[in-house]
Every structure is written in structure tokens, then in C-alpha cells.
Amino acid sequence: MSSIRITAVRGAFLGLALAASVSALADDTPTTAGAVDRLKGLGNEAVGSAKRGVGNLTDDEDLKAEGRAQKLRGEAQQEKGKAKDAVENALDK
Template identity: 45%
Template sequence: MGSTKDKVKGKANEVVGKAKQASDKPSTRAEGRMQERKGEAQQLKGKVKDNIKDRVDRT
């Protein structure tokens, strides 16, 4: 998966996760927190890929 795709999917997971956290059900709120964290990790993965690609391109 490309870095841009990782970042987009990550942002989408963050948004959905935040929306779930507004629920009245504790289980849905917990699921939302996990999904938001997953999104943050996906975005970080995309940034790391960009960083590695930039470093490889410079050499």
C-alpha cells in the first residue's frame, strides 16, 4: 500500500472512530477509541514510508 493510501485510510479511521466515541454505548465508545488509534498508526505508517522514500531518493 502506498504512503498516500495509508494516510487517507488512517484519517478515515480516525474520523469514524471519533464519531463512534460519541455513542451512548460503552462498547461502541471503546471500539471508537481503538479505531481512532488504528487510524493514527496508519497515518504514521504513511509518514514513515514517505521519509524512507525521501532518504532512498537522496542517495
């Protein structure tokens, strides 16, 4: 197996493990709404990266596209969380 494929497999497993832990944190930890969005966004980015990695390994263009889309959704979700935090911080002042 080439080093690129090994790296992709490692990234896929790491992304899935991170997504599972982020989901648990988002559900169990009392935080601000912005923090929850940021955590869920990180999870979506990780899962999207994992899907892209698996898609690259299997040459599955649909899975690669799905991974790219989920990663972008995660990035947008993180930005939404940052915006919520900014509003909350401005209101607290």
C-alpha cells in the same frame, strides 16, 4: 437536547462524511503508498471519532471503546504512512 449532545451528533455525521470521501480518494487517486496509508488513517480516525460520539450520545460503552480503538488504529496507520514517505524520500536523494 444539550449542546454537548448536539456537538457529538455533528461530529459523528462529519466523521462519517469525511471517512466516505477519504475512502474514495484512497481508491481512485494515484499516490505513494505512504499517502494512501495516511488517507486511510484519517478515515479510521474520523470513523472512530464518530463512533465515540454516538457512543457518548447513547451511553454505549462498547461503542465508545470501539471508537477509541479505531481512532488509535488510524493514528498508527498515519504514522506508518509518514514512515513510508520518509524512506521513499531518503531513497530518492
